[in-house]
Amino acid sequence: MGDQQFFLKWNDFQTNMVTSFRHLRDEKSFTDVTLACEGQTCKAHKMVLSACSPYFKSLLEENPSKHPIIILKDVSYLHLQAILEFMYAGEVNVSQEQLPTFLKTAARLKVKGLAEPPPQMPSIKREG
Amino acid sequence: MYPGSTFDDILREAHWRKMGSSEGQQTFCLKWNHHKANLVEILEALIKVETYVDCTLVVDDQVTFKAHRVVLAANSPYFQSILADVPMDHCSILFPGVKDFEMRALLEYMYTGEVNVTQAHIPRIMKVAEELEVKGLFDMSELRRRPGGSERTPAASPPRVVPAAPSSVSPPVSAPAPTCRWPPPPTAPVLSAAYESPDMNPLKRKKLSSMLATRDTPILRNVLAQTSPVESPQPMSLVCHPVNQHAPPRLHSNGSAHESDRPPSPQRAFEYRPRRLSSRATSPHYNRSDRSEDAHSPYTERSFEEENSRTFHSSPPPASFQQDVRAGLAPYVPPQQKPEWKRYKQYTRSDIMSAIECVRNGMSALQASRKYGVPSRTLYDKVKKLGITTSRPMSRGVKREPNGAAFPYGLSGTGGNEEGTPTTPLIDPSFLQQALEGATRDGGREALHAMALAAAAHAALAPRTPPRSAPQSPRTPPPDEDHVEDLSVSRRRDADPPAGVIVPPRNFALDCSSERD
Numbered sequence: 196m197g198d199q200q201f202f203l204k205w206n207d208f209q210t211n212m213v214t215s216f217r218h219l220r221d222e223k224s225f226t227d228v229t230l231a232c233e234g235q236t237c238k239a240h241k242m243v244l245s246a247c248s249p250y251f252k253s254l255l256e257e258n259p260s261k262h263p264i265i266i267l268k269d270v271s272y273l274h275l276q277a278i279l280e281f282m283y284a285g286e287v288n289v290s291q292e293q294l295p296t297f298l299k300t301a302a303r304l305k306v307k308g309l310a311e312p313p314p315q316m317p318s319i320k321r322e323g
Numbered sequence: 324m325y326p327g328s329t330f331d332d333i334l335r336e337a338h339w340r341k342m343g344s345s346e347g348q349q350t351f352c353l354k355w356n357h358h359k360a361n362l363v364e365i366l367e368a369l370i371k372v373e374t375y376v377d378c379t380l381v382v383d384d385q386v387t388f389k390a391h392r393v394v395l396a397a398n399s400p401y402f403q404s405i406l407a408d409v410p411m412d413h414c415s416i417l418f419p420g421v422k423d424f425e426m427r428a429l430l431e432y433m434y435t436g437e438v439n440v441t442q443a444h445i446p447r448i449m450k451v452a453e454e455l456e457v458k459g460l461f462d463m464s465e466l467r468r469r470p471g472g473s474e475r476t477p478a479a480s481p482p483r484v485v486p487a488a489p490s491s492v493s494p495p496v497s498a499p500a501p502t503c504r505w506p507p508p509p510t511a512p513v514l515s516a517a518y519e520s521p522d523m524n525p526l527k528r529k530k531l532s533s534m535l536a537t538r539d540t541p542i543l544r545n546v547l548a549q550t551s552p553v554e555s556p557q558p559m560s561l562v563c564h565p566v567n568q569h570a571p572p573r574l575h576s577n578g579s580a581h582e583s584d585r586p587p588s589p590q591r592a593f594e595y596r597p598r599r600l601s602s603r604a605t606s607p608h609y610n611r612s613d614r615s616e617d618a619h620s621p622y623t624e625r626s627f628e629e630e631n632s633r634t635f636h637s638s639p640p641p642a643s644f645q646q647d648v649r650a651g652l653a654p655y656v657p658p659q660q661k662p663e664w665k666r667y668k669q670y671t672r673s674d675i676m677s678a679i680e681c682v683r684n685g686m687s688a689l690q691a692s693r694k695y696g697v698p699s700r701t702l703y704d705k706v707k708k709l710g711i712t713t714s715r716p717m718s719r720g721v722k723r724e725p726n727g728a729a730f731p732y733g734l735s736g737t738g739g740n741e742e743g744t745p746t747t748p749l750i751d752p753s754f755l756q757q758a759l760e761g762a763t764r765d766g767g768r769e770a771l772h773a774m775a776l777a778a779a780a781h782a783a784l785a786p787r788t789p790p791r792s793a794p795q796s797p798r799t800p801p802p803d804e805d806h807v808e809d810l811s812v813s814r815r816r817d818a819d820p821p822a823g824v825i826v827p828p829r830n831f832a833l834d835c836s837s838e839r840d
Contacts, residue, residue: 229409234401234456236408258381260415264405268420268454 232267247282250305274300379415386423398433401456
């Protein structure tokens, strides 16, 4: 009696999470990891990185630090940004000529959804 | 390593560097000559015991290195920007994909200014260095690629330069070790003596300090390049220093070599600044002029140390050298060329023996040293000890320059096409007189050279009279070249630091590179 449970569901939860994270990233709020390559840096959230890439997950687990700086070798800054964009938004535009190297980099960083083997191939849409 | 400044050092400094001499308020500059060296050594010691470290570098296989952020930042604009961004008590920097030996080498390099690595490791280390923009190691192409690259160059050096600037101004006697140890080319001291004006310093300082914030590295790069075969070793930067600062370019151009391959006027205007500020621009230029001159000009003589440095790498300059120079960029160690990481003693005993033999048979010390890859100064000293008469490179230079362009010393009224016939026995007023005559007659560079030289000679001799005249040459009367040479020798002696080291140790390398601008 009276133990009836209610199922509360926020329909826009995922959208909200995505936009919020994106927002946080844009604002650089609560960023707790710095990624650097080609002499440039960008900040991100460990949580997002870990969630989207086992590579980053293990890297960050192995090196617990308040704000680690990860210096990536052989990664182009352009690709890094695209990968982050992909991680945060779930989608990104990459030019065709960049695509092979981009995917290679993503594979190296084991980005879920982009790396081999892909759980499900991300749909590559042609734009523009 | 450095016994520290003696009280005497300080006093001398103070004496010479009196500033603001207007009545009443006299300020003194107290300078510890070994300050920089000391600082560097302390850092090195601290890292060994991991004291005050404030960041952890993690490379592959979970190998960790502790380091001081300040050192990382000082050695790499990249680190500087990253670390500025991340103010934390202790930060970790992860380097996935970097091997421990690479990081170890880089750290050692950053802390000591040098590192021994196996050749096989060099490409990898250089690659990492490039990514991390380790000063002195990362590729110049990086700079070229960036739009701001050219501006960055001058910016780079300033921090190091600031303290150094004044030292070059001080009179030869009291000049601090790093600057002086370097046998400055005859022209250099001359010019600095003749042209130095106190007002230069403030300007310099201002410029330099304004650049503190900017990134770059040419100097160290040069230092590296110097240790590498491609370009002039350590000493070069030191040698260059005074010249860069004080010598207007025209003074040591013979009107031939570098004049022609430099774009004439536009660069002219700026010449002074870029050369002073950018080691990249200066040192290569300097090297190049050396190179071009050493075939035919008396300046060949000017520094044994330079010679030294050159002989360390017998390989010819890369083809791109001139372009590099023009671009104001230091030649980067081409990967295919095997970098020479060690500066000391690159020759074997048999080399020196053969060289001595050659000298005995009439070859000039310079030629012999070049032929056998023996530092010419070493050879020179040995030969001197053995009492062998050397045929002077000097006379050779004169010979090769029949058109009188080699006249700069003002030794011969005929323009020097007769193998340096002795006309002036010693540097004395008559020398000056000749120089002046030269000035009126040639009305140009040669005269300036001559005057500068004369001034230098005086400067060199002043502290210690009488001038030693050709102790190493039994020839009597000594030909003029000998005097010139002796001058440079005695000067060098003055300059030699108490330590008596010829090739500057790494700390000095750093010092001096910094002093160049």
